[in-house]
Amino acid sequence: MSVRLACCVAVFVLMALSNAVVPVLDIFAEDATFQGLIFSGYFFGAMLTVLPAGLASERYGRLRLMRIGIAGTCAAGLVIALLPSPAIVEIARVAEGVATGLFVSASLAFVNSRQDHGRLSGLYMASLNGGLLVGLLGAGALIQVSGLRTAGVIFFTVLAAASFALVRGRDAAPETETIDPVARLAPVLRRYRWLFYATVVIFGAGGAVTGLYPGFSSADPGLLSVQIALQNIATIIAILVVSHISADPVRTMRASAVVIAVAVAVSFFSPFGFAAIGAAAGAVQIAQLAFLARTGEPQGVVVGVFNTASYAGMAVLPVVAAVVAGLFGYAVAFGLVALFSVSVALTIGRCMPSRLPAAATTTE
Numbered sequence: 001m002s003v004r005l006a007c008c009v010a011v012f013v014l015m016a017l018s019n020a021v022v023p024v025l026d027i028f029a030e031d032a033t034f035q036g037l038i039f040s041g042y043f044f045g046a047m048l049t050v051l052p053a054g055l056a057s058e059r060y061g062r063l064r065l066m067r068i069g070i071a072g073t074c075a076a077g078l079v080i081a082l083l084p085s086p087a088i089v090e091i092a093r094v095a096e097g098v099a100t101g102l103f104v105s106a107s108l109a110f111v112n113s114r115q116d117h118g119r120l121s122g123l124y125m126a127s128l129n130g131g132l133l134v135g136l137l138g139a140g141a142l143i144q145v146s147g148l149r150t151a152g153v154i155f156f157t158v159l160a161a162a163s164f165a166l167v168r169g170r171d172a173a174p175e176t177e178t179i180d181p182v183a184r185l186a187p188v189l190r191r192y193r194w195l196f197y198a199t200v201v202i203f204g205a206g207g208a209v210t211g212l213y214p215g216f217s218s219a220d221p222g223l224l225s226v227q228i229a230l231q232n233i234a235t236i237i238a239i240l241v242v243s244h245i246s247a248d249p250v251r252t253m254r255a256s257a258v259v260i261a262v263a264v265a266v267s268f269f270s271p272f273g274f275a276a277i278g279a280a281a282g283a284v285q286i287a288q289l290a291f292l293a294r295t296g297e298p299q300g301v302v303v304g305v306f307n308t309a310s311y312a313g314m315a316v317l318p319v320v321a322a323v324v325a326g327l328f329g330y331a332v333a334f335g336l337v338a339l340f341s342v343s344v345a346l347t348i349g350r351c352m353p354s355r356l357p358a359a360a361t362t363t364e
Helices: 003-019 022-028 032-060 062-082 086-112 117-146 151-164 181-191 193-216 221-242 249-267 273-293 299-328 330-351
Strands: none
Touching: 003 062, 003 086, 003 117, 003 151, 022 032, 022 117, 022 151, 032 062, 032 086, 032 181, 032 299, 062 086, 062 151, 086 117, 086 273, 086 299, 117 151, 117 221, 117 273, 181 193, 181 299, 193 249, 193 273, 193 299, 193 330, 221 273, 249 273, 249 330, 273 299, 299 330
């Protein structure tokens, strides 16, 4: 099995494991606050790791970091399944996020530096989003079948361990031996700051609306979960479609940001706006990766910043929207998220350099 396919299989399983705890948060902690800490601990750990992991992958090898990430995630999954006390699970979730961050940055840098990065990044991101969806739904199904509340965590931990064997081969020499990846960090942040701002907003917008909806809507929880799942399904479909189209990345991001702004407004009246949010977000993800692949920068650096911005968006914007909803009402909160999306459409063109180098042509 090629490393390309191994990346997609492993990220699918790791994302499924990360979401397998969601249906059973109540068995790890009775207090709602502690449940929230357990849930968010994973994202906190990943946010801390993805940037240094991207930089390290340029120096120490991407396959090596991918293996370390898988091994660490498996260890955390075993701890969660076997020692389900609140404090231990919280620590294990942070450790899981740290390990997954190592894998995601290293594997996405590998994917985005290939000659076939357009289609491969589409398959990778579809696998990532599919794993999140399957982890959530699969864990619930496994609980129903087995009667064991941690069945989903155990099952996906075993699959994650199996995926370790798929990451074979040896790391090639660094693509940019004469370039210090740490030294490139500040110029990358300065030159492409509006691209990373767009990442924060686009990733955060979907999370913000999803977080607002349970308190805002009076829909049945079962129906609401199906409606919200439309966002994930639409994201996967859009990723697969857009990754096969040679569209200008900046124009795609600008148009998608406008669609998200309209869809957020629609979501205030109907949950079917989730599908449009998901589809536009999927298009933006592929457009951003295509842009980064053509910058000529070390992919570990730009992908590390991209991942950090995406996790920051999911962590920050939902909190901001929730606070605004509490102070000024849901209409203002939905409107604020829509305005953030419009701001992406207005600013994304500023990150466009005068000329982008050709895409990377590594064929490992």
